[in-house]
Amino acid sequence: MTEVLFYVFSAVLLIAGLMVITAKNPVHAALYLVLSFFTGAMLWMLMQAEFLAVSLVVVYVGAVMVLFLFVVMMLDINFEELRKGFWKFVPLASVVAAIMAVEMVLILTHPAAGLKAVTIAERAPDYNNVRDLGVQIYTTYFLPFQLAAFLLLVGMIAAIALTLRKRKNTKFQNPGQQVKVKRNDRLRIVKVDSEPKPTFEAPKPAAEGQGEGQA
Incomplete structure (x- = not known):
């Protein structure tokens, strides 16, 4: 299985x-x-x-x-x-991929590599693959491990630098100016004179003659 x-x-x-x-x-x-x-x-x-x-x-x-x-x-x-010339380079890319695959197989199967399958029965009862991996990384493969970490750091910095490029009509904030801001720069108190209270006059009663004529 x-x-x-x-x-x-x-x-x-x-x-x-x-x-x-x-x-x-x-x-x-x-x-x-x-x-x-x-x-x-x-x-x-x-x-x-x-x-x-x-x-x-x-x-x-x-x-x-x-x-x-x-x-x-x-x-x-x-x-x-970017994909206009994709199929143009497919044959060359296939040859390179095949060569890399053959090289990896030859390296992994060569006796000098010291690689062999270890069954569960051959391992010690207290075997810990995490501990074994840590010992190999920080002793035998310390320099390649640090080089890989450095390459990942460079890739991360490059990605950040590419995304921070200036674009047209892009709005952004300056944290330095936000920290230096004062109260008077953001708040202004304006004194407005109060308007006089409007007065309403009561409607005048209509005359008796005018009321009868309208009726």
Whole structure:
């Protein structure tokens, strides 16, 4: 059953990744990317790496994708203009993707990589994958981990810088001027003279002759 689920989630992940790059609507592409993240988290769960699965959902789906959608909607990019040469570069992109896939398979299957499958029976009773992951990150892979964190920080700063560009007819507030404001700048007391109270005269009774003629 585990192998069946692995192939099902892998197929969904490949289809979702393909739809990310072929969807015309950027919001739809982002939703397909969310689906790929979820299926990737399920694959981590099958490998009993619960911490990585939860981190993938919380960090990427809950934070990165929200930031991505925010940037896409704020930049107002003409995606139809960008996709004009999409099919022109598909053959070259396919060759590059195939080469990268072959390289990853060769690296993961090479004996020098030191990667081997570990069953549940071979693990110690007090084994904790979170502790093992922390030891590997902050000892063996400390510099690559810091480099990845720096790249994410640069990407976040770039996204903020792009969204803060000035636009025509954009209303904004200056916090510095709001702090320096005084009472007299916002409030003005105007003294208005009171108007005289209007007087109403009682209607005069009509004359007796005029009343009979009207009747």
